[in-house]
Amino acid sequence: MRPLIRFLLLSGTASSLLVLSSCTGLPSSGPSAGTIQSGSKAAETPYVLIPVSQAVADSLARVQERPLSAAFGAARRQSSSRIGVGDAVTVSIWEASENGLFSAGSSQQGSAQIPVQLVSENGTISVPYAGTIKVAGQSPEAVKVTIEKALSRMAVEPQVLVNVVKNNSNTVTVTGEVAASGRIPLTPGGERLLDIIATAGGPRMELHQLAVQITRGVKTETIPMEQLISDPRENIYVQSNDVVTLIRQPRSFTVFGAANANASVQFDESQLYLNQGLAKVGGLNDERANAKGVFVYRQEPVELVRAFAPNARSVHGDGTVNVIYQVDLKDPSGFFILKNFKIKNRDLIYIANSSLAEIRKFSTLVSTTVAPVAQGASFASNINDLSK
Template sequence: MNWARRVALLTLVVAVAACALPRSGPNKKEIFAGSVLNDGDAFVVSVNDRVTRATAVVPALGFSGNFVNAGALGSDTIRPGDVLGLTIYENVDDGLLVNPGQNATLLDEVQVDGAGFIFVPYAGRIRAAGNTPEAVRRIITSKLDTQTPDPQVLVRRLAGDGATVSVVGGVGAQGVYPIERPTRTLSSMIARAGGIAIEPEIAQITIVRGGQRARVWFNDLYRNPRYDIALRGGDRILVEEDTRAFTALGATGSQNRVQFRSQTISAIEAIAQVGGLSTQLADPTGVFVFRNEPEDVARAVLGRNDLQGTQRFVYVLDLTEPNGMFQARDFAIRDGDTVYVTEAPFVQWQKTLSALTGSVGAAAGVVDTASTLSQ
């Protein structure tokens, strides 16, 4: 039976060696085999200072000139739909508007029409929307002054909220708020709504004004005062978290889809966020970043002008190089990236030996059982 045992053990060794052992993904050799240089469909590029500069693309958020250059509204700006009350005083007995024996005429509930105008007898059609009550008073006075001596006019809002904005998303108190003197700018209106209720570092603010939309980082309101824009009636303010994320796979502390926790994140920070490299599995020479690069960035990275459209790239980081950690610290991760760490070569040997040891033990037990039964 010694001869039969040897044959059985040899058969198991060959079978285990031929099997594909479990692993977390492709190895370095397989990734490099997919390079364009090897008739693959991806450019495999080692990260250096030039590549880091060419790929350092950060989302550009900010307001256009139409938003930045808009002047602040007055706290009592009249809006279409508002209802005004007019009182007109005349210094003559037989005035244009007053009744005999009186010197004042009261015009209640003069509504601003959809186009923003009101009608005043003898003064005609007057633009009210966008003006303050004081500005409307001056316009009416000017119109009547040529027809009655020294008219005195009072204008007040009887109904209507004037200019309002809506604030939704990650704020303390969502709602519709009037534009008042203390809340005529973006930062003051957010404060009026209870401040932001999400992490400031990843908070983004979107303004929708008519057919225009613009977005800015919350912190930039204070870093760059020009972004603290004046509000307009009807503005919609949305406060939300940054939605960018990357995926971590392979021999890392955890494999997961990870949200950005800051405006920029480096490769070394991305690895740290998932628990770092696995000390028992990872190959520090095989850290890869998979990405689809836009045409302009792809051309800059490769120094070529013949590329058309989006290109597949695999960036290689070797943390064992003298400046490898610095390269990983400076290389920016972008939205949709896949960070993959290969297993060290010896890991597969360990798995093979473990599988062989277990298989050999099992085979030996089978042979021993067979020998016992045959006696």
């Protein structure tokens, strides 16, 4: 029986060596901190690793979403006072004489009221004795002067008043999560984004769930509703044919790895910081977490990333780059960084396992592998003793 015992013991040793040689295949929720760090140094790495210092956190805290004022400009456009195709226009004419050109058939001697006209596709209206008048793209005052000049040879000192009674061309379309979607005419004084939203009845749900999307021509930009309200610079003037849409856009982030809970977490706060985000999932797991390996995965504009990694290059068509921010909580100042690092919508937070946790898993695997072998060897030894 002794050869049998020797075979079992050798088998146990071989099994242990096999487990040891394949420790990289141990169960894990993601890469180790060392793997992420070494991967960032590869020639064709798909991401940029940025260790977060206090200076980096402060710099990121100052960065805002691309402002609407930068995308569209903050100046008021005067085109809303211009007549456009489809507008309803009235023309009133007065003369200095009661026996003038427009006296006949008028209830008021020396004056005439031209019925309401819609500006044609050619941008014109018709005025008796003045003919076809080009009005599209002009102000009512400019059209007034044109008509007066056209009538001056026939009428007696004509005075003209041009009025737009229905502004159909200079409108903004408001839709989405507002109380009353529709087209809103612009006034010569100009309207801002919040004016237009208020005219449409305002939002019909809580502000933290909404984003405001503005489309002008082929350009579209989106901003959180709370930011639009809190930052007056973002409340830009709208222009003719803008489309303003209120979109329901709940914000969330996900947590994986050695946290006390792996979950997708929605948040209502206008500004959520990393310490608050980790607290929502119960913080780091004391038995598994590598305090040096708190990573935040995000896509950032390449211009922003180059402030920390000058050689960064965009890997996506929209000019963004994959970024992994690393926070070291072994450093006591790391908790100050948590308080200043803002979580963005769709961030992914990953907590790497500690090396001790990997050793513990390895030890568990070894013990579960060797224990049956040792029990088998003991059983064989007992049989051998009985046979003597």
